[in-house]
Amino acid sequence: MKWSQAFIPTLKETPSDAEVISHKLMLRAGLLRKRVSGVYTYLPLGLKIIDRVTDIIREQMNSLGSQEVLLPALQPAKLWKDSGRYEQIGKVMIHFVDRRGKEMVLGPTHEEVITDLVKNEINSYKQLPIILYQIQTKFRDEPRPRFGVLRSCEFIMKDAYSFDKDIDGLNKNYSKMHDAYHRIFERCGLKFIAVEADSGIMGGELSHEFMVLADSGEDLILYCQECGSAASQIKEDEAGRKCPRCSKRLSTKNAIEIGHIFKLGVKYSASLSATFLNEKGEAKPIIMGCYGIGVNRIMAAVIEQNHDKNGIIWPYLISPYQVTILAIDASYQPAVEYAALLYDRLHKENVDVLLDDRDERAGVKFKDADLIGIPLQIIIGGKTLQQGMVEIKFRRTGEVIKVRKEEALDKIREILKKEMVS
Amino acid sequence: MKWSQAFIPTLKETPSDAEVISHKLMLRAGLLRKRVSGVYTYLPLGLKIIDRVTDIIREQMNSLGSQEVLLPALQPAKLWKDSGRYEQIGKVMIHFVDRRGKEMVLGPTHEEVITDLVKNEINSYKQLPIILYQIQTKFRDEPRPRFGVLRSCEFIMKDAYSFDKDIDGLNKNYSKMHDAYHRIFERCGLKFIAVEADSGIMGGELSHEFMVLADSGEDLILYCQECGSAASQIKEDEAGRKCPRCSKRLSTKNAIEIGHIFKLGVKYSASLSATFLNEKGEAKPIIMGCYGIGVNRIMAAVIEQNHDKNGIIWPYLISPYQVTILAIDASYQPAVEYAALLYDRLHKENVDVLLDDRDERAGVKFKDADLIGIPLQIIIGGKTLQQGMVEIKFRRTGEVIKVRKEEALDKIREILKKEMVS
Numbered sequence: 001m002k003w004s005q006a007f008i009p010t011l012k013e014t015p016s017d018a019e020v021i022s023h024k025l026m027l028r029a030g031l032l033r034k035r036v037s038g039v040y041t042y043l044p045l046g047l048k049i050i051d052r053v054t055d056i057i058r059e060q061m062n063s064l065g066s067q068e069v070l071l072p073a074l075q076p077a078k079l080w081k082d083s084g085r086y087e088q089i090g091k092v093m094i095h096f097v098d099r100r101g102k103e104m105v106l107g108p109t110h111e112e113v114i115t116d117l118v119k120n121e122i123n124s125y126k127q128l129p130i131i132l133y134q135i136q137t138k139f140r141d142e143p144r145p146r147f148g149v150l151r152s153c154e155f156i157m158k159d160a161y162s163f164d165k166d167i168d169g170l171n172k173n174y175s176k177m178h179d180a181y182h183r184i185f186e187r188c189g190l191k192f193i194a195v196e197a198d199s200g201i202m203g204g205e206l207s208h209e210f211m212v213l214a215d216s217g218e219d220l221i222l223y224c225q226e227c228g229s230a231a232s233q234i235k236e237d238e239a240g241r242k243c244p245r246c247s248k249r250l251s252t253k254n255a256i257e258i259g260h261i262f263k264l265g266v267k268y269s270a271s272l273s274a275t276f277l278n279e280k281g282e283a284k285p286i287i288m289g290c291y292g293i294g295v296n297r298i299m300a301a302v303i304e305q306n307h308d309k310n311g312i313i314w315p316y317l318i319s320p321y322q323v324t325i326l327a328i329d330a331s332y333q334p335a336v337e338y339a340a341l342l343y344d345r346l347h348k349e350n351v352d353v354l355l356d357d358r359d360e361r362a363g364v365k366f367k368d369a370d371l372i373g374i375p376l377q378i379i380i381g382g383k384t385l386q387q388g389m390v391e392i393k394f395r396r397t398g399e400v401i402k403v404r405k406e407e408a409l410d411k412i413r414e415i416l417k418k419e420m421v422s
Numbered sequence: 423m424k425w426s427q428a429f430i431p432t433l434k435e436t437p438s439d440a441e442v443i444s445h446k447l448m449l450r451a452g453l454l455r456k457r458v459s460g461v462y463t464y465l466p467l468g469l470k471i472i473d474r475v476t477d478i479i480r481e482q483m484n485s486l487g488s489q490e491v492l493l494p495a496l497q498p499a500k501l502w503k504d505s506g507r508y509e510q511i512g513k514v515m516i517h518f519v520d521r522r523g524k525e526m527v528l529g530p531t532h533e534e535v536i537t538d539l540v541k542n543e544i545n546s547y548k549q550l551p552i553i554l555y556q557i558q559t560k561f562r563d564e565p566r567p568r569f570g571v572l573r574s575c576e577f578i579m580k581d582a583y584s585f586d587k588d589i590d591g592l593n594k595n596y597s598k599m600h601d602a603y604h605r606i607f608e609r610c611g612l613k614f615i616a617v618e619a620d621s622g623i624m625g626g627e628l629s630h631e632f633m634v635l636a637d638s639g640e641d642l643i644l645y646c647q648e649c650g651s652a653a654s655q656i657k658e659d660e661a662g663r664k665c666p667r668c669s670k671r672l673s674t675k676n677a678i679e680i681g682h683i684f685k686l687g688v689k690y691s692a693s694l695s696a697t698f699l700n701e702k703g704e705a706k707p708i709i710m711g712c713y714g715i716g717v718n719r720i721m722a723a724v725i726e727q728n729h730d731k732n733g734i735i736w737p738y739l740i741s742p743y744q745v746t747i748l749a750i751d752a753s754y755q756p757a758v759e760y761a762a763l764l765y766d767r768l769h770k771e772n773v774d775v776l777l778d779d780r781d782e783r784a785g786v787k788f789k790d791a792d793l794i795g796i797p798l799q800i801i802i803g804g805k806t807l808q809q810g811m812v813e814i815k816f817r818r819t820g821e822v823i824k825v826r827k828e829e830a831l832d833k834i835r836e837i838l839k840k841e842m843v844s
Binding site: 005006007009033035036037039040041042043044046047050065067068069070071072073074075076091094095096098099100102104106113117120121130132137139141143153154 | 459539552
């Protein structure tokens with residue numbers, strides 16, 4: 001993409017209503033804009049990051065043999081009454097009455113809908129196990145939307161559901177999913193911890209939350225600075241608790257929940273009568289697990305953990321572009337031409353590259369490049385090019401190396417080859 | 423994918439509430455299931471087709487320099503009052519009051535939201551032209567949902583919006599988009615005609631509808647059986663009209679609208695004050711166009727035009743799988759092994775292949791293969807394999823050819839190489 005034709009509206013000033021650093025940088029870097037409180041429009045750069053994250057999620061879900069479906073946002077309220085969650089979930093669920101007088105809701109989650117689907121399609125143990133997932137927009141009427149996309153009213157989730165004939169099967173799927181979550185968050189460049197958690201309104205026997213340690217975030221967790229591993233959701237009476245591994249006093253920190261997995265057992269299959277016939281011909285409720293990831297939250301959490309005073313620092317695998325070329329001497333024709341040549345070459349090799357060809361001062365281009373956070377900057381200036389050189393700047397470290405222009409392409413390939421494998 | 427592990431719930435009987443052939447076949451082939459009237463769940467096979475269609479759309483939109491964004495479904499009712507469409511659109515728009523007492527709607531279309539976005543980001547002619555698009559779920563409270571996904575309450579649309587400084591620019595973008603629509607629908611394997619149409623509630627000066635001739639569909643159009651080209655939306659007084667090209671009497675037919683493009687002009691930019699400064703420093707309303715495609719409708723329209731008494735016949739480019747391998751002799755081990763080997767080889771070459779390895783009779787496998795409509799069937803039977811041969815069946819024509827098993831892979835490659843280019 002050429003920046004002169006791209007819709008990347010960066011901002012010099014931070015909008016006053018952004019509280020946390022990820023929200024401020026998302027607005028300034030032109031990733032999104034607020035529509036109303038808790039509701040956002042994703043601009044091209046922001047949507048590219050969402051796409052990278054969902055690609056990583058799909059790859060891992062598919063590798064488990066999990067199959068993608070798409071469930072509807074519109075759901076009959078009756079289904080929630082049947083499962084017993086209608087009263088429990090309360091005002092956070094958006095309601096309306098349709099023109100046929102039927103009470104409908106907008107799905108804040110999909111346990112009821114998927115259980116009802118599977119109930120009609122699965123009737124024998126021979127059809128189990130099965131894992132279905134979707135990547136879909138969910139709706140919540142949040143009492144207090146805040147922190148940008150961290151607590152919003154319309155957001156993208158990956159939700160997966162496993163269906164098994166016995167507890168052994170559930171345990172296996174839960175463990176496979178747990179491992180896949182580790183791979184997903186690692187590929188997204190996140191430092192995270194998995195903590196045993198309260199199942200809350202979802203129900204079931206056991207759940208784990210995947211938490212990103214960050215200065216922003218709504219959850220407090222206990223974790224061990226020493227060994228990193230021991231952690232749990234904080235409860236009032238746990239202040240001062242010691243690490244069971246190394247006996248150091250546990251620290252508390254605001255954390256962002258990016259994933260939550262649950263052993264649901266028969267909570268939904270029993271209440272909605274989703275049964276199967278086992279080997280003996282007996283009708284039994286299907287054993288379920290459910291597995292959620294907040295896609296938009298990953299984007300925010302990555303920024304919380306990967307930024308400096310100048311802007312975002314995207315990990316290579318989820319960056320909207322891997323390389324940005326800065327043609328900083330618009331008046332020096334050979335520099336303009338060389339930048340265009342390098343852009344074409346990289347583009348043809350399927351490298352995601354952004355060429356800053358705008359009619360702007362070098363200072364503006366440097367500032368914007370640091371702000372939007374593409375990991376590799378190729379700087380083509382008049383003076384260095386006259387010496388036959390170009391500069392490569394690594395966004396994360398700020399390190400700048402000079403390479404001969406004939407060797408630039410090889411050097412970029414070499415860096416990407418190393419960095420694009422996680 | 424191996425069918426034994428896949429979620430493809432085919433049906434022998436047609437559900438009684440399906441009226442049109444595309445809806446019947448979508449249910450029978452396990453592409454989707456109804457949630458409530460006008461609201462569907464897409465199962466793995468159905469979602470794959472949606473993905474193929476959106477890939478084709480994205481490819482063509484991006485090739486125009488159009489950039490993808492994602493607008494919210496939740497919209498403030500006030501914006502619709504400001505544009506003057508609130509009363510006009512009426513009950514088809516879903517309303518609710520959020521917990522802060524604000525009246526909200528679910529977007530049935532996005533002219534208001536995108537105009538308001540652009541208004542805040544574009545202020546100079548130097549930033550024009552620009553085309554933005556999204557692929558997103560829209561909501562309508564239909565008075566009478568029917569014909570499966572052809573008239574539904576929750577559906578996926580591609581909507582694009584062009585922004586220009588003058589009418590010349592709009593005309594160019596409209597013409598580029600018109601051509602891109604031709605390429606999109608051709609690649610989807612559709613026979614269609616573009617007809618000049620009434621702009622209706624969208625407003626503006628000129629619009630074209632892209633219509634698929636089919637036995638199902640809600641629109642009547644006039645078209646010329648002789649030269650195919652002359653056509654228009656039918657009006658009461660036009661019965662008996664003659665083709666302006668060849669003077670033959672025009673025929674009428676039920677048609678499915680799959681796309682609609684509009685020269686909006688300044689309808690939205692004027693009412694919502696989306697202006698830019700022109701070369702002389704004067705504030706002018708931005709000139710707009712909008713361009714919609716019904717993604718789910720394409721899927722239905724393709725089935726309407728591509729089926730026989732046994733089931734669907736997918737065009738290669740949007741088929742969920744290009745090849746299906748039928749291992750029809752589960753008791754003959756060499757056939758099972760050869761089928762698995764061929765599956766692995768094709769899978770490694772990134773061919774989308776479905777192996778029917780279920781413990782089912784040959785008759786069931788043949789019937790299901792024809793029903794789900796994968797264009798190329800590779801039949802591995804005991805007797806033919808003992809003669810060193812396998813059978814290749816072309817779903818569209820029913821033609822079966824025998825090839826030596828050593829040559830099967832080359833033959834499949836050759837067919838796909840030819841068919842996967844449109």
